[in-house]
Amino acid sequence: MKKNFLILLLGLLVFSGCSKDDDTPPVVEETPEEETPALTRADFPVQDFMYQAMNEVYLYKSRVPVLANNRFNSEAAYVDFLASEDDPLDFFEKLEADIDRFSFATENYVALENAFSGISKSDGLELSFVAYTLDGVRYAAGIIRYVVPNSPGANAGLSRGQALITINGNRLTIAGSSLSSQAIDLLNLDNYTLGISPGFENSQTLSIATSDVSISKIQLTENPILVSKTLDVNGTKIGYLMYNSFVSQFDDELNAAFADFEADGIQELVLDLRYNGGGSVASAIDLCSMITGQFNGEILIKQRWNDEYQAFFESQGPESLLNRFNATIFTGTPQQEPINSLNLSRIYVIGLKSYTASASELTAIGLEPYIDVQLIGNGTVGKFEASATLYDSQNFGRENANPNHTYAVQPLIFTYANANDVVGPPSGLTPDFNATESLDNLGILGDPEEPLLKIALDQIIGRSYSGKSSSQKSNLLEIQGLKDQSPIYQKMYIDNLPLIKK
Incomplete structure (x- = not known):
């Protein structure tokens, strides 16, 4: 009897622990999700500025459908267009007409202003690049068209007609029909040793025998x-x-x-x-x-x-x-x-x-x-x-x-x-x-x-x-022209823009 009583007591204790409340899942209060604020023009200030400027004054506005004054039927649609390119320079390309060879955008207008004033970081060498072959490999050489007076190039004794063959011992390479990124990187150095040749040995052959000249670029103002x-x-x-x-x-x-x-x-x-x-x-x-x-x-x-x-x-x-x-x-x-x-x-x-x-x-x-x-x-x-x-x-x-x-x-x-x-x-x-x-x-x-x-x-x-x-009598092919790296080359500009009040 004592044994049965203990079993009964244990059962009652277990039963009392399993109340009706235990069958109901606990109430979890959900935290409402915060709505992501809608993007606005303020989120894309550079793209917005570029669009407004081109919509205002671009010569070929009528040839670019996206620049039409009634192009966007809502602010949201306009913002979606601004958001279509993260890189402002890529975005600007969407605003250009197919016949336009000369409009551009820059991420550094200070450098652009300096260029318009004839100021740039330069060695004073104005080069045109030609392709030549050595041991079956195509390379580029820079023919000096002229040297800016009182520049590092002039002070080093360089002159028209000489050829730039190497930079820091490296020959300039070609990608397709233009200079390679390797060549551009070398030309953009501030300090280098140039391998300079006298130019042409005769009307067919560019001399690749070089003498070394060390040059450092300076902030140079070029008198035109x-x-x-x-x-x-x-x-x-x-x-x-x-x-x-x-x-x-x-x-x-x-x-x-x-x-x-x-x-x-x-x-x-x-x-x-x-x-x-x-x-x-x-x-x-x-x-x-x-x-x-x-x-x-x-x-x-x-x-x-x-x-x-x-x-x-x-x-x-x-x-x-x-x-x-x-x-x-x-x-x-x-x-x-x-x-x-x-x-x-x-x-x-x-x-x-x-x-x-x-x-x-x-x-x-x-x-x-x-x-x-x-x-x-x-x-x-x-x-x-x-x-x-x-x-x-x-x-x-x-x-x-x-x-x-x-x-x-x-x-x-x-x-x-x-x-x-x-x-x-x-x-x-x-x-x-x-x-x-x-x-x-x-x-x-x-x-x-x-x-x-x-x-x-x-x-x-x-x-x-x-x-x-x-x-040109030689068999050399000119692959890149004079001043191609200048932001203002082949550009004509006015200083003051008259604006219409819309």
Whole structure:
């Protein structure tokens, strides 16, 4: 009985521990999930700025459907588009028209501004790269077209026509039809030892025997006036000006060069723009006015903007669409400097198809309705559009730009015609005397025997010209042109952007 009682007591204890409440699962209070805030334009400040700038002023806006004013039917749809590319530079490519060869964006507008002022970190060597074969392997060599005076390259004794074969003992390699990333990385070093060869042993062979030259890059300001001199050829005084970039900060020095020409009593002018990829529209207008002078106030070019801007200017200020010959240059002070004009009725311009662009072409085509322009070379690039630097600010100006980044865009904003309504062709200007530089016979710039200058001098003094094209005699293939790494090469720009209040 005692045993049965213990069993009964144990059963009661077990039963009492299994109450009805134990069959009900515990109530777990769920923490409500926090909703992720919807993305806004503020989450993509650079992409938003780029879009607004291109929607506002881009010359080819009508050719880019995504830039249409009614493209997005909601803010959310617009934000989704901004979010479509994390990299702002990739995003900018979505805003460019297929015919646009020249608009670009930069992540460092300070470097861009310096480049527009002629300032860059450089060794002073301006190179064109060619391909050559050694032991069955293709390499690249840099042929020196010119050396900036007072630069590290000049101080090292380097000169036009020599060839850069190695950097720190490494030959420059090729990827496809251009320089490889290895070559670009070597060229971007700040300090290096260059293997320099004398250039061509003969018209077929590039010498690869080198001597070493150690060079360090510096923050270099390049004066675009490389050569300015007066030649006396058979009793005719001929001015020669090699001008390599339209940089407004040097307009006073350009004006001084023309004062020297005027004092020398030059009768003809050879304007060498063979390596000039463009620059300031204002400087081009000044140069045209220096060459002439008898057309002050006449129309040089007529601008054509996108449809919205064009309609606004035509109704509110049609004069703003015209650029005219002027009589003064801007000096950065309240005092305007009178332009030194030559009153010429003819000019010889040297240009090359791969290099001569933008403001250089504006100079030639702008002068054509007024004076005889003779083009020597193998043509020009074919860039008859201007751009402007736009910043992330309320009016896209530099002042009060967003301090959180240094992105800027440089879109094409207008094209133009000359006073006779002639628009330059995308294929570039056609030369009157077809010739090009021979890498094995570059000659000395400014020397009367330099091949391209000699053609101009022959015409001026009446010497015969065969009409045969001077051509590169070597078997080398040029793979990358002069100044291709410069952010402003083949760019023409204006300094101030007029904005429409929408």
